Amino acid sequence: MTFAAPMSSKEARQMIRNNEWVKPTAGVANGYTQANLVVLPKELAFEFLLFCQRNPKPCPVLDVTEPGSWEPSMVAPGADLRVDLPKYRVYRNGELTEERTDIIDLWDKDMVGFLLGCSFTFEHALVNNGIPVRHIQENCNVPMYKTNIPCVKAGRFEGPMVVSMRPIPHKDVVRAVQVTSRFPSVHGAPIHIGDPKLIGIHDIYKPDFGDPVTIREGETPVFWACGVTPQAVAMEVKPDIMITHAPGHMFITDLRDEQLGVL
Amino acid sequence: MTFAAPMSSKEARQMIRNNEWVKPTAGVANGYTQANLVVLPKELAFEFLLFCQRNPKPCPVLDVTEPGSWEPSMVAPGADLRVDLPKYRVYRNGELTEERTDIIDLWDKDMVGFLLGCSFTFEHALVNNGIPVRHIQENCNVPMYKTNIPCVKAGRFEGPMVVSMRPIPHKDVVRAVQVTSRFPSVHGAPIHIGDPKLIGIHDIYKPDFGDPVTIREGETPVFWACGVTPQAVAMEVKPDIMITHAPGHMFITDLRDEQLGVL
Numbered sequence: 001m002t003f004a005a006p007m008s009s010k011e012a013r014q015m016i017r018n019n020e021w022v023k024p025t026a027g028v029a030n031g032y033t034q035a036n037l038v039v040l041p042k043e044l045a046f047e048f049l050l051f052c053q054r055n056p057k058p059c060p061v062l063d064v065t066e067p068g069s070w071e072p073s074m075v076a077p078g079a080d081l082r083v084d085l086p087k088y089r090v091y092r093n094g095e096l097t098e099e100r101t102d103i104i105d106l107w108d109k110d111m112v113g114f115l116l117g118c119s120f121t122f123e124h125a126l127v128n129n130g131i132p133v134r135h136i137q138e139n140c141n142v143p144m145y146k147t148n149i150p151c152v153k154a155g156r157f158e159g160p161m162v163v164s165m166r167p168i169p170h171k172d173v174v175r176a177v178q179v180t181s182r183f184p185s186v187h188g189a190p191i192h193i194g195d196p197k198l199i200g201i202h203d204i205y206k207p208d209f210g211d212p213v214t215i216r217e218g219e220t221p222v223f224w225a226c227g228v229t230p231q232a233v234a235m236e237v238k239p240d241i242m243i244t245h246a247p248g249h250m251f252i253t254d255l256r257d258e259q260l261g262v263l
Numbered sequence: 264m265t266f267a268a269p270m271s272s273k274e275a276r277q278m279i280r281n282n283e284w285v286k287p288t289a290g291v292a293n294g295y296t297q298a299n300l301v302v303l304p305k306e307l308a309f310e311f312l313l314f315c316q317r318n319p320k321p322c323p324v325l326d327v328t329e330p331g332s333w334e335p336s337m338v339a340p341g342a343d344l345r346v347d348l349p350k351y352r353v354y355r356n357g358e359l360t361e362e363r364t365d366i367i368d369l370w371d372k373d374m375v376g377f378l379l380g381c382s383f384t385f386e387h388a389l390v391n392n393g394i395p396v397r398h399i400q401e402n403c404n405v406p407m408y409k410t411n412i413p414c415v416k417a418g419r420f421e422g423p424m425v426v427s428m429r430p431i432p433h434k435d436v437v438r439a440v441q442v443t444s445r446f447p448s449v450h451g452a453p454i455h456i457g458d459p460k461l462i463g464i465h466d467i468y469k470p471d472f473g474d475p476v477t478i479r480e481g482e483t484p485v486f487w488a489c490g491v492t493p494q495a496v497a498m499e500v501k502p503d504i505m506i507t508h509a510p511g512h513m514f515i516t517d518l519r520d521e522q523l524g525v526l
């Protein structure tokens with residue numbers, strides 16, 4: 001019996017760059033931190049960065065490129081954000097207009113790329129602590145909901161926080177808070193535990209994004225701030241152009257998940 | 264024997280606004296978080312925020328105003344950054360040109376105010392954990408040094424990290440790391456423990472800023488990233504105008520120090 005050596009982040013990006021992997025990235029280059037991508041024109045960059053700064057739980061910034069540069073020099077020196085994600089979505093005036101596997105011709109000298117932490121990192125930490133993650137068990141997307149919690153406004157950017165939900169066995173709720181608190185740069189601690197109505201969610205089985213999951217007897221719904229928030233908010237601003245990763249098709253950084261732990 | 268009720272942050276700011284307190288703020292409104300101020304024209308704001316984002320240990324952002332607004336709405340709603348600090352320094356083209364007690368006439372529609380965490384918060388945490396802080400004992404300023412550690416560049420902003428040093432008894436060094444790690448938004452964990460030469464400091468008794476302090480037998484010098492870093496770096500950019508707090512004359516926020524603890 002032989003074991004394949006685990007893939008490095010660089011190998012994974014090369015494979016993606018060559019269009020040899022045009023699929024979701026969950027489980028690829030395990031242990032390396034994956035990130036959400038938002039690309040906006042420079043004219044909106046300060047306001048968007050300020051929005052992230054003011055709303056660090058839904059918008060945990062891992063890296064920001066210099067205007068015009070496609071290299072995320074902090075988290076993946078040498079990488080190219082125009083080709084190193086398996087699939088992109090292009091929005092014009094707030095409407096999804098196309099999906100594509102590279103954005104070389106769209107990245108002009110005014111574009112700024114933002115990489116934001118994603119929930120994969122803290123989900124690994126939950127699993128490594130023996131806490132089940134339902135949507136992984138049920139092999140579907142995490143359920144996400146618009147809440148009645150307003151984000152803090154910054155310039156033109158404003159809107160409600162979007163959260164993801166994971167049902168957690170009562171006995172594991174405290175540990176789930178502890179484990180995810182270690183990772184503030186990937187959403188961190190939950191924002192709510194228990195009754196969904198208290199944060200404006202009226203039917204837990206009808207998520208606004210993603211798929212519903214089973215909540216079993218003896219489990220509490222636990223809610224984390226979600227990286228869909230900044231995309232939803234940016235879309236409302238209707239920028240001439242905005243580019244994001246396609247859902248699940250993330251950017252793979254050179255950071256290891258454990259490096260993001262504050263203690 | 265009677266005890267005076269401790270002063271609130273709002274009472275302290277009102278006193279300062281009325282020019283009834285034109286002195287350093289250490290110990291004023293104890294328990295409330297104090298902050299460094301940097302005011303820059305909007306044209307430099309994105310690059311400076313990016314610099315802070317990339318160098319969170321020396322530049323921990325607590326709040327940023329909307330361009331033209333003087334209200335730090337996250338950390339002190341209703342406050343006025345033009346009058347609520349006891350003393351300001353005005354730099355033109357990188358040179359200190361004046362000190363004053365308000366900056367009302369300088370705050371035009373392009374000004375952006377940045378509030379950055381300061382070391383007072385983690386020093387309180389050290390003292391509350393029974394760890395001595397030498398410059399407080401010796402009633403002088405903390406010693407600060409330019410290091411050979413480069414900050415991560417952002418646009419025009421670049422330069423070496425400035426650190427502050429506190430001699431810590433060997434037996435308390437681990438606890439000092441733990442205690443300050445709880446507070447990443449006010450410089451957080453040390454950046455170096457021990458031999459000053461390893462970070463480019465050649466004479467520990469000749470700090471570049473502040474005052475030298477005694478290092479006793481059985482103590483290790485421990486170095487933290489310092490809020491003087493962004494000021495030193497911004498000065499090199501020689502902006503037409505930059506305004507900061509005068510050393511020790513900080514802004515008092517409505518945050519309580521303990522609220523900044525990540526766990």
